[in-house]
Amino acid sequence: MKTYQELGKEELMSLKWQLEKAFEEEKAKGLKLDMSRGKPSVSQLDMAMDFMDTLNSESCMKTEAGVDVRNYGIVDGIPEAKKLMGDIIGVPAENVIVCGNGSLAIMYDTVSRSMTHGVGGCTPWCKLDKVKFLCPVPGYDRHFAITQHFGIEMINIPMTPQGPDMDMVEKLVSADESIKGMWCVPKYSNPQGYTYSEDTVKRLAALKPAAKDFRIYWDNAYAMHHLYEDRQDELLEILGLCEEAGNPDLVYEFCSTSKIIFAGAGLGAVASSKANLDEIRKSLSIMTIGYDKINQLRHVRYFKDIDGVARHMKKHAVQMRSKFEAVLAILDRELSGTGIGEWTKPNGGYFISFEAMEGCAKAIVAKCKEAGVTLTGAGATYPYGKDPKDSNIRIAPTFPSQEELEMAADLFVLCVKLVSVNKLLEKRESKPIYVSCRKTVGKAV
Amino acid sequence: MKTYQELGKEELMSLKWQLEKAFEEEKAKGLKLDMSRGKPSVSQLDMAMDFMDTLNSESCMKTEAGVDVRNYGIVDGIPEAKKLMGDIIGVPAENVIVCGNGSLAIMYDTVSRSMTHGVGGCTPWCKLDKVKFLCPVPGYDRHFAITQHFGIEMINIPMTPQGPDMDMVEKLVSADESIKGMWCVPKYSNPQGYTYSEDTVKRLAALKPAAKDFRIYWDNAYAMHHLYEDRQDELLEILGLCEEAGNPDLVYEFCSTSKIIFAGAGLGAVASSKANLDEIRKSLSIMTIGYDKINQLRHVRYFKDIDGVARHMKKHAVQMRSKFEAVLAILDRELSGTGIGEWTKPNGGYFISFEAMEGCAKAIVAKCKEAGVTLTGAGATYPYGKDPKDSNIRIAPTFPSQEELEMAADLFVLCVKLVSVNKLLEKRESKPIYVSCRKTVGKAV
Numbered sequence: 001m002k003t004y005q006e007l008g009k010e011e012l013m014s015l016k017w018q019l020e021k022a023f024e025e026e027k028a029k030g031l032k033l034d035m036s037r038g039k040p041s042v043s044q045l046d047m048a049m050d051f052m053d054t055l056n057s058e059s060c061m062k063t064e065a066g067v068d069v070r071n072y073g074i075v076d077g078i079p080e081a082k083k084l085m086g087d088i089i090g091v092p093a094e095n096v097i098v099c100g101n102g103s104l105a106i107m108y109d110t111v112s113r114s115m116t117h118g119v120g121g122c123t124p125w126c127k128l129d130k131v132k133f134l135c136p137v138p139g140y141d142r143h144f145a146i147t148q149h150f151g152i153e154m155i156n157i158p159m160t161p162q163g164p165d166m167d168m169v170e171k172l173v174s175a176d177e178s179i180k181g182m183w184c185v186p187k188y189s190n191p192q193g194y195t196y197s198e199d200t201v202k203r204l205a206a207l208k209p210a211a212k213d214f215r216i217y218w219d220n221a222y223a224m225h226h227l228y229e230d231r232q233d234e235l236l237e238i239l240g241l242c243e244e245a246g247n248p249d250l251v252y253e254f255c256s257t258s259k260i261i262f263a264g265a266g267l268g269a270v271a272s273s274k275a276n277l278d279e280i281r282k283s284l285s286i287m288t289i290g291y292d293k294i295n296q297l298r299h300v301r302y303f304k305d306i307d308g309v310a311r312h313m314k315k316h317a318v319q320m321r322s323k324f325e326a327v328l329a330i331l332d333r334e335l336s337g338t339g340i341g342e343w344t345k346p347n348g349g350y351f352i353s354f355e356a357m358e359g360c361a362k363a364i365v366a367k368c369k370e371a372g373v374t375l376t377g378a379g380a381t382y383p384y385g386k387d388p389k390d391s392n393i394r395i396a397p398t399f400p401s402q403e404e405l406e407m408a409a410d411l412f413v414l415c416v417k418l419v420s421v422n423k424l425l426e427k428r429e430s431k432p433i434y435v436s437c438r439k440t441v442g443k444a445v
Numbered sequence: 446m447k448t449y450q451e452l453g454k455e456e457l458m459s460l461k462w463q464l465e466k467a468f469e470e471e472k473a474k475g476l477k478l479d480m481s482r483g484k485p486s487v488s489q490l491d492m493a494m495d496f497m498d499t500l501n502s503e504s505c506m507k508t509e510a511g512v513d514v515r516n517y518g519i520v521d522g523i524p525e526a527k528k529l530m531g532d533i534i535g536v537p538a539e540n541v542i543v544c545g546n547g548s549l550a551i552m553y554d555t556v557s558r559s560m561t562h563g564v565g566g567c568t569p570w571c572k573l574d575k576v577k578f579l580c581p582v583p584g585y586d587r588h589f590a591i592t593q594h595f596g597i598e599m600i601n602i603p604m605t606p607q608g609p610d611m612d613m614v615e616k617l618v619s620a621d622e623s624i625k626g627m628w629c630v631p632k633y634s635n636p637q638g639y640t641y642s643e644d645t646v647k648r649l650a651a652l653k654p655a656a657k658d659f660r661i662y663w664d665n666a667y668a669m670h671h672l673y674e675d676r677q678d679e680l681l682e683i684l685g686l687c688e689e690a691g692n693p694d695l696v697y698e699f700c701s702t703s704k705i706i707f708a709g710a711g712l713g714a715v716a717s718s719k720a721n722l723d724e725i726r727k728s729l730s731i732m733t734i735g736y737d738k739i740n741q742l743r744h745v746r747y748f749k750d751i752d753g754v755a756r757h758m759k760k761h762a763v764q765m766r767s768k769f770e771a772v773l774a775i776l777d778r779e780l781s782g783t784g785i786g787e788w789t790k791p792n793g794g795y796f797i798s799f800e801a802m803e804g805c806a807k808a809i810v811a812k813c814k815e816a817g818v819t820l821t822g823a824g825a826t827y828p829y830g831k832d833p834k835d836s837n838i839r840i841a842p843t844f845p846s847q848e849e850l851e852m853a854a855d856l857f858v859l860c861v862k863l864v865s866v867n868k869l870l871e872k873r874e875s876k877p878i879y880v881s882c883r884k885t886v887g888k889a890v
Contacts, residue, residue, distance in 0.1 A: 052500055069709055070709050071484055071487075258734075262515040263515065264518075265739040265740065288547060290547075
């Protein structure tokens with residue numbers, strides 16, 4: 001089988017004609033599917049309906065220590081919820097603060113507090129001329145949106161299957177005092193599904209940043225989100241490694257149950273050193289009289305313990321696996337050996353990352369949209385929405401039903417082919433004009 | 446009957462001896478009561494246990510528009526929750542954003558956002574040399590804690606039974622561009638239980654601030670918290686008045702169901718003009734993928750509509766009234782005509798405000814603590830915890846049981862008497878030394 005690049009002009013033209021015809025047929029179906037976000041499916045949510053009945057009498061509204069969760073108080077979370085959230089990410093309960101629904105707001109607050117009050121006694125970032133964050137790419141758009149919102153300059157760090165390029169991270173962080181943070185999704189990363197290697201985690205924990213107030217934002221969002229029972233990634237616990245490396249305050253770790261129980265009504269938590277948590281608690285005690293402790297206790301009573309969470313996540317995995325495998329099978333069948341795309345095959349998480357030919361991602365997403373399938377916007381996986389190669393597309397297979405998903409994946413591969421053929425034809429046409437005078441191939445005018 | 450001030454030294458000495466004896470007897474009882482915060486009582490919370498069973502099957506998890514509240518999405522609240530919260534404070538649903546549990550965090554976020562991003566296109570406050578807030582006093586300690594946390598200078602504005610001293614407010618706000626905000630609890634104010642008069646609300650709505658980014662923080666926390674059916678305060682709806690006065694963006698209004706349903710698991714909301722809400726929504730969309738919509742829908746299904754809320758609050762009122770009246774009866778019986786204290790008799794809210802003789806509040810609170818009754822810290826009702834006269838004490842009668850409350854109130858009046866007698870004796874002794882050389886009576890060395 002030839003790759004698309006090896007096809008002659010006539011072959012490409014003929015292929016284009018077939019693909020366009022197929023595309024029009026797809027378009028005529030009037031699909032309306034959303035694969036844009038990593039949302040749990042309805043049937044995943046249905047699995048947890050007993051959660052709603054967990055607390056239903058006066059007698060069950062107290063914590064082990066006898067605190068009435070219906071009333072005010074306890075700013076940093078009830079002890080048993082700290083234990084549960086800590087167990088999810090493998091850290092002791094005393095290193096955990098449990099907040100409201102979702103962890104994104106905690107990350108936002110953490111950056112916001114650093115802007116207004118500084119970190120560890122250092123100058124508040126709003127008083128500095130320049131604040132920068134390192135952003136492993138491709139990454140999570142909502143992380144980048146937070147730093148962009150606060151006017152923080154973002155520096156792209158290439159991802160590898162072992163995690164971010166650590167040579168680059170070490171060099172930058174040790175040399176530039178204006179680098180104050182780094183976004184990480186260390187396990188089943190968004191969007192590639194990579195898990196940071198032991199070596200990467202150890203090197204991160206041992207960083208020697210120029211800025212005393214440099215912090216790693218360790219978004220351990222998919223700690224228990226395995227797809228397989230026999231193929232599970234393991235991530236080293238970083239807080240302990242930081243402590244050992246003499247860097248106890250280096251990391252803020254975040255996690256949530258949004259993709260464990262209900263995306264709209266989970267728990268968010270932050271884990272860190274005592275010094276960092278004390279700083280957070282100081283702000284929290286001004287900000288709130290306490291988060292929703294009823295929902296905290298509801299979690300504890302429903303899951304009982306970490307084994308309960310693991311059992312629940314196994315049920316999710318059955319569904320998720322089948323969806324991931326359906327998409328991967330279509331990608332394999334239709335695009336293997338074509339030379340017009342590469343994709344990841346993660347063991348967990350919520351996404352498949354697709355690398356199209358350079359300059360094709362935007363056009364592929366637009367083409368899918370034209371036929372009724374919404375993907376995550378091309379570029380979204382890069383800071384400022386700018387994918388320098390315009391090649392990365394995040395595929396989120398979880399929300400649609402299996403049947404819808406397969407239709408969407410069929411359309412996707414069709415659009416990849418069509419856009420790639422157009423790109424190759426365009427290049428052929430532009431070559432005679434530019435090829436001799438400069439190396440970068442431009443577009444024919 | 447003589448006031449304490451009219452008693453001779455011998456009479457005071459004899460009284461002191463009796464009071465000290467009584468105090469030692471009280472102390473020996475080993476009370477352990479907390480009247481420090483405006484917390485709902487256990488039986489108030491028990492009234493709402495059906496709330497926990499409101500949503501319990503897959504079929505009831507969708508909004509009227511068909512949105513599954515268990516999943517991600519809807520940053521600014523489900524429409525029916527906006528309607529319910531709007532009805533509580535008398536504003537249209539489209540002027541409301543519903544957030545997480547409690548309104549304090551929304552106020553905090555609003556100040557925080559003003560620091561980092563500014564208000565209505567004006568310079569972010571963190572870039573200004575000086576930012577000031579007006580603080581009607583006595584007021585709510587958690588308001589003052591927020592502005593203090595952000596380094597905002599607070600200016601005391603005396604409260605009257607009609608609201609803050611409006612002459613002073615108008616003069617300051619129109620002259621000083623660094624005044625960016627004003628805290629208000631306009632209905633059943635914390636701690637006095639005063640409701641701003643029609644004239645006060647109209648003058649506030651018609652303010653002509655020097656600062657374009659001046660905003661009133663209208664914490665309408667006790668909108669439905671009446672104690673009586675026949676004696677209810679009415680507050681003018683300020684957003685409409687602002688619009689009429691050509692000041693559409695002047696007010697952020699806050700409310701919550703923390704003291705309607707569960708203090709730990711209510712809903713917080715902010716109401717304002719479209720321009721202000723759009724600015725808030727812009728930040729929210731970076732901060733969260735959506736607040737807990739399950740709890741929003743739970744509220745709507747449980748209360749049905751504003752009449753449901755009113756019915757529920759009538760049940761609260763029966764209990765609350767009995768507690769307020771018990772405290773007021775003891776204050777009346779023991780302190781009327783003594784000249785050593787004045788107090789408010791509110792028609793609603795959560796507090797009674799007590800004015801002791803100048804210089805006595807701290808000592809009274811300490812004395813109560815010595816015998817096992819915790820009151821709100823003296824000074825807490827003033828910015829920086831500094832009551833210039835050391836006279837205001839906030840009494841929170843809601844949390845203890847009726848029996849405990851009466852014991853606590855008995856102890857309180859005893860401590861007021863004892864501290865006042867000591868103060869008067871101290872003054873007598875110090876008079877001969879200082880009276881001829883300066884007007885301020887100092888403490889004898």
